[in-house]
Amino acid sequence: MAEPDRTSRIADREAEALAEIAATRISRRAAWSACLFFVLVIFLGAASELVPLKGRKVSPRIRGPIVPISWGHITYSWRVAGFKGVQYRIRLLLTSVRERAERDSAFSRLVRPHLQSFFLHELRYGNSQVLPGEQGWLFYKHPFDQVVAPPFLAPEVLERRARPGWTRYPARSPDPVPGLLRLGRALERRGTRLVFLPIPEKEQVYPERLRPRAWREAPVNPDFDELVARLEAGGVAVFDAPRLLFRAARSRDDLWATQDTHWTPAGMELTAAAVAEFLSQRFGTLPGEPVRFGRRPIRHRLRGDLLGMLGLAAGDRPPNGFQFEATEVLGPDGRPYLAAATAAPILLLGDSYSLVFQGKEDGTFGAGLAEHLALRTGRRVSQLASPLETELDDRISLLRRHPAVLKAARLVIYEVATRGLGTYDWKSAGLGPPGGRHRRPAPSRASP
Amino acid sequence: MVFSSHLFLFWFLPIALGLYYVSPRRTRHLVLTLLSYVFYGWENPAFCVLLLFSTAVDYLAGLRMDAAAGGDAAPRPSARRRWLLFSLVTNLGLLGFFKYFNFGLESWNGLVRAAGLEGAAIETALRVTLPLGISFYTFQSMSYSIDVYRGRVRAIRSFVDFACFVSMFPQLVAGPIVRFAEVADQLRNRSHTLAKFARGAAFLTVGLAKKVLLANPCARVADAVFDAGSASVLDAWQGLVAYAFQIYFDFSGYSDMAIGLGLMLGFVFPKNFDSPYRATSMTDFWRRWHISLSTWLRDYLYIPLGGNRRGPGRTYVNLAITMLLGGLWHGAAWNFVAWGAYHGALLALERRVGEERLYSWLPRPLRIAVVFVLVLFSWVLFRAADLTSALDYFARLLGLAPVLPPAALLPALVRSPYLVATLVLAAVVTWGAPQTWTWTRSLGTTRLATAGGLLLLVLAMLATQDYNPFIYFIF
Numbered sequence: 001m002a003e004p005d006r007t008s009r010i011a012d013r014e015a016e017a018l019a020e021i022a023a024t025r026i027s028r029r030a031a032w033s034a035c036l037f038f039v040l041v042i043f044l045g046a047a048s049e050l051v052p053l054k055g056r057k058v059s060p061r062i063r064g065p066i067v068p069i070s071w072g073h074i075t076y077s078w079r080v081a082g083f084k085g086v087q088y089r090i091r092l093l094l095t096s097v098r099e100r101a102e103r104d105s106a107f108s109r110l111v112r113p114h115l116q117s118f119f120l121h122e123l124r125y126g127n128s129q130v131l132p133g134e135q136g137w138l139f140y141k142h143p144f145d146q147v148v149a150p151p152f153l154a155p156e157v158l159e160r161r162a163r164p165g166w167t168r169y170p171a172r173s174p175d176p177v178p179g180l181l182r183l184g185r186a187l188e189r190r191g192t193r194l195v196f197l198p199i200p201e202k203e204q205v206y207p208e209r210l211r212p213r214a215w216r217e218a219p220v221n222p223d224f225d226e227l228v229a230r231l232e233a234g235g236v237a238v239f240d241a242p243r244l245l246f247r248a249a250r251s252r253d254d255l256w257a258t259q260d261t262h263w264t265p266a267g268m269e270l271t272a273a274a275v276a277e278f279l280s281q282r283f284g285t286l287p288g289e290p291v292r293f294g295r296r297p298i299r300h301r302l303r304g305d306l307l308g309m310l311g312l313a314a315g316d317r318p319p320n321g322f323q324f325e326a327t328e329v330l331g332p333d334g335r336p337y338l339a340a341a342t343a344a345p346i347l348l349l350g351d352s353y354s355l356v357f358q359g360k361e362d363g364t365f366g367a368g369l370a371e372h373l374a375l376r377t378g379r380r381v382s383q384l385a386s387p388l389e390t391e392l393d394d395r396i397s398l399l400r401r402h403p404a405v406l407k408a409a410r411l412v413i414y415e416v417a418t419r420g421l422g423t424y425d426w427k428s429a430g431l432g433p434p435g436g437r438h439r440r441p442a443p444s445r446a447s448p
Numbered sequence: 449m450v451f452s453s454h455l456f457l458f459w460f461l462p463i464a465l466g467l468y469y470v471s472p473r474r475t476r477h478l479v480l481t482l483l484s485y486v487f488y489g490w491e492n493p494a495f496c497v498l499l500l501f502s503t504a505v506d507y508l509a510g511l512r513m514d515a516a517a518g519g520d521a522a523p524r525p526s527a528r529r530r531w532l533l534f535s536l537v538t539n540l541g542l543l544g545f546f547k548y549f550n551f552g553l554e555s556w557n558g559l560v561r562a563a564g565l566e567g568a569a570i571e572t573a574l575r576v577t578l579p580l581g582i583s584f585y586t587f588q589s590m591s592y593s594i595d596v597y598r599g600r601v602r603a604i605r606s607f608v609d610f611a612c613f614v615s616m617f618p619q620l621v622a623g624p625i626v627r628f629a630e631v632a633d634q635l636r637n638r639s640h641t642l643a644k645f646a647r648g649a650a651f652l653t654v655g656l657a658k659k660v661l662l663a664n665p666c667a668r669v670a671d672a673v674f675d676a677g678s679a680s681v682l683d684a685w686q687g688l689v690a691y692a693f694q695i696y697f698d699f700s701g702y703s704d705m706a707i708g709l710g711l712m713l714g715f716v717f718p719k720n721f722d723s724p725y726r727a728t729s730m731t732d733f734w735r736r737w738h739i740s741l742s743t744w745l746r747d748y749l750y751i752p753l754g755g756n757r758r759g760p761g762r763t764y765v766n767l768a769i770t771m772l773l774g775g776l777w778h779g780a781a782w783n784f785v786a787w788g789a790y791h792g793a794l795l796a797l798e799r800r801v802g803e804e805r806l807y808s809w810l811p812r813p814l815r816i817a818v819v820f821v822l823v824l825f826s827w828v829l830f831r832a833a834d835l836t837s838a839l840d841y842f843a844r845l846l847g848l849a850p851v852l853p854p855a856a857l858l859p860a861l862v863r864s865p866y867l868v869a870t871l872v873l874a875a876v877v878t879w880g881a882p883q884t885w886t887w888t889r890s891l892g893t894t895r896l897a898t899a900g901g902l903l904l905l906v907l908a909m910l911a912t913q914d915y916n917p918f919i920y921f922i923f
Contacts, residue, residue, distance in 0.1 A: 013630065013718040013719070013739075013743070014629070014630045014631075014716075014718060016718065016719070017716045017717065017718040017719060018716050020719075020885060020889070021644060021647065021711065021716045023889060024643045024644070024646075024647045024888070024889060024890075024891065025889060025890040025891065026643050026646055026647070026890075026891040026892075028642065030646070030891060030892070030893065030896055031642035031643050031645075031646040031891075032642060033896065034646035034649060034650070034891065034896050034899070034900075035642055035645050035646050035649065037900055038645075038646075038649040038903070039465070041903060041904070041907070042457055042458060042461055042462045042465075043462050045454075045457060045458035045462075045907065046458045046459060046462040046463075048458075049454070049458050049459065087492075087493065087494050090493055091491075091492060091493070094490050094491075094493075097455070098449075098453070098455045098490070101453070101454040101455040101458065101459060102453060102454050102455065102910075102914075105454050105458065105911075107454070107458070107907070107911065108454065108910075108911040111907075111908045111911040112911040112912055115908055115909070115911065115912050116912055119866065119912065123864075123865055123866040123869075124864060124865055124866070125864050125865070125866035125867070127912055127913070127914075128668075128913065128914045131860065131861060133860065144857065144861070145672075145675065147854050147857060148672070148675075148676040148677060148854045148855060148857055148858055149675065149676065149677050149854075150676070150677035150678075151677060156834070156836055156837075160833055160834070163554075203857060207856070207857060210857060210860040211856065211857055211859055211860040213856065215856075217853055218853075219853045219854035219856065219857055220853075220854070221677070221854065222677065222852050
């Protein structure tokens with residue numbers, strides 16, 4: 001560090017800056033033009049924020065009130081949490097205004113699709129959410145971060161994830177094992193077995209589509225095997241879907257949707273069959289009465305969530321999504337079988353991987369993981385799944401809200417995307433006594 | 449609020465400029481102050497109370513010290529000292545509590561647990577949230593109190609003017625640290641000219657371009673590699689170079705924007721960066737990097753400690769203390785302390801051996817390269833999550849860490865043609881392009897057209913990018 005001389009450096013720096021600005025060389029006309037251009041750009045930008053784009057589909061967020069807060073919100077927050085509650089509510093408002101300005105502004109909606117198309121096609125670059133791979137394959141960035149992340153059971157990683165200030169939502173219980181074991185024991189006391197079913201990420205099944213090279217083994221987190229060993233040692237059966245699907249993907253490329261985060265019906269059906277076999281091997285005769293299910297081919301459509309995240313120009317998106325051949329499962333009565341929250345000996349607790357081929361919205365009924373588990377096991381399968389309630393506490397809450405489903409279940413299959421192993425909070429309030437009262441907690445922050 | 453966002457550029461800025469210029473001259477500081485509080489409070493309105501409190505304390509201390517200076521009456525040095533102490537204790541107390549409480553608690557608990565004294569660990573649910581920009585405005589505010597105490601400036605009479613100085617939105621959150629002496633005259637009287645506004649717009653545009661076109665893409669590479677569980681040697685070096693460019697263009701871009709916005713409001717802020725990666729020694733680097741902080745530390749810490757006036761041994765100690773505290777100013781973590789120690793050690797070495805003797809045998813480009821690599825190593829300490837991660841990253845750089853199978857996916861992201869091209873462009877701009885101050889000195893048609901094109905490009909690029917706060921927001 002240089003010592004200053006006796007004269008004041010402060011005055012020097014100020015004088016230097018003032019002299020420098022005074023020495024600006026610009027003609028009066030150029031200065032006028034520059035100022036007018038700048039002011040025009042920012043004021044036109046401001047004006048464009050207020051004008052919805054004509055002829056475009058306006059998102060519900062745009063249609064919503066400009067100020068998404070009311071006096072009722074504030075008084076409620078005050079009653080519930082006092083000053084902190086009001087502060088939280090105001091921060092929520094300010095953040096939503098910012099997000100709205102960034103994501104839904106008319107200017108952004110006009111420019112983004114074209115620029116994003118240019119980036120994707122000319123520079124092979126996605127955005128903060130999507131990574132482009134080979135031959136039109138797209139990958140979700142969030143799972144990518146988790147696939148390359150440090151060992152998720154390493155003490156320093158667990159400590160960091162729990163550290164306040166390190167992440168926006170510090171995890172109270174970053175280690176998945178204790179919570180899952182606790183759930184396993186609670187279920188066991190009810191005579192029910194827990195099976196853990198981690199679903200791999202697309203990057204783990206088709207890594208060569210993201211980075212072409214000879215992949216001899218699936219890129220799984222180094223702590224995945226430790227997780228399996230600890231859960232198995234604690235009495236929770238684990239089905240190693242990542243390696244199964246990686247091996248299967250060496251000889252076929254139809255297990256995952258190229259422009260969607262999720263698996264295809266082929267990937268899901270392959271998993272369902274393998275899980276059914278695993279259950280038979282592990283538990284012998286499966287609980288419940290055998291049921292004869294039928295099947296019929298249907299066509300299914302995926303919209304391509306990754307294309308949606310890119311927000312490409314209309315010409316770059318298939319108007320009706322992508323068509324798939326799927327198999328719909330039929331019940332003994334010959335009607336489509338839909339695994340709902342009803343009493344059944346096998347229960348699937350799932351997320352969007354369970355939901356992806358079910359429901360009216362996608363044009364099909366009963367072609368999802370739960371239905372195919374039913375088809376392969378020959379047993380009725382019920383399902384509790386929500387794309388927003390993905391963390392352990394959410395799942396337990398789901399179980400407690402459906403006591404009849406829980407009571408009937410002898411096997412609970414806990415399906416979760418592997419990215420959750422290193423990102424979810426695995427805290428657990430416990431299953432509680434059968435039939436006990438339970439207050440429904442707010443859905444967690446996690447997204448599928 | 450972030451400068452490089454639609455909210456700022458299309459909402460806040462037009463409103464702020466509109467209100468500022470339609471207001472009568474005498475109310476402009478009040479308008480600017482209120483706007484600055486809106487700007488600051490956007491992240492968390494509660495922090496405005498803290499800013500106001502800190503401002504009020506220094507304003508009061510300044511007035512009291514000025515009064516105790518005597519004027520017509522006899523000076524009262526002890527009263528001046530008391531008020532200075534009041535200001536320093538308040539400012540450092542706030543900074544210490546909000547910035548270092550969690551760190552102190554964790555360090556203490558770690559220490560006693562390591563010593564087997566589990567009972568001495570402090571368990572508390574209290575966790576303190578760091579207010580945005582507290583390190584910057586505390587230093588800014590403190591410099592005022594110290595300068596009034598030293599008699600370098602007279603205390604300001606108008607609370608609104610002082611609040612305007614402390615809270616001015618262009619430089620409130622991430623500097624440059626503007627001292628009162630640097631803008632005291634401008635607060636009283638400053639000009640608003642077309643040339644100033646046009647140059648301000650050019651500064652703002654260049655700053656936005658640095659942030660949006662260079663720093664943000666570099667951040668994608670750096671974040672991917674630093675957050676990964678392992679990386680090949682090549683990826684590790686690419687991630688580190690990307691981080692070096694990210695932090696430089698992020699921070700110098702912010703400074704350019706602050707200077708540009710200041711100019712639009714009639715204020716002239718001093719230079720904060722002087723092509724630091726073209727430095728030919730570490731001493732030279734600190735003359736060029738974050739100048740407002742390094743000169744602050746020099747004037748308010750290093751020199752009061754004795755500077756180089758008490759012999760070589762004491763000089764090294766003073767350098768080490770200054771840089772250690774400088775490191776701690778950046779973040780409440782041991783890796784920042786190590787970062788400060790590393791720089792302190794290099795500065796002391798250069799002083800001991802002599803810059804010329806150390807580097808003169810190297811041709812100038814090689815000198816610059818050597819210093820850049822030395823700086824790169826320091827960025828590992830700066831960017832890593834903690835000291836353990838930093839050591840692990842050093843091992844990756846040297847090829848001593850195992851490369852886990854998932855690491856083979858990293859090149860899919862970091863070797864994207866767009867990101868590699870951005871890194872190359874960043875290198876060209878770092879070592880080949882003129883500084884913003886130089887480039888905007890003469891604004892002819894070509895440069896104005898370039899600036900206009902850049903502005904439109906930046907606005908378009910913003911539409912494809914997420915919320916990207918500046919690195920220095922967390923300090």
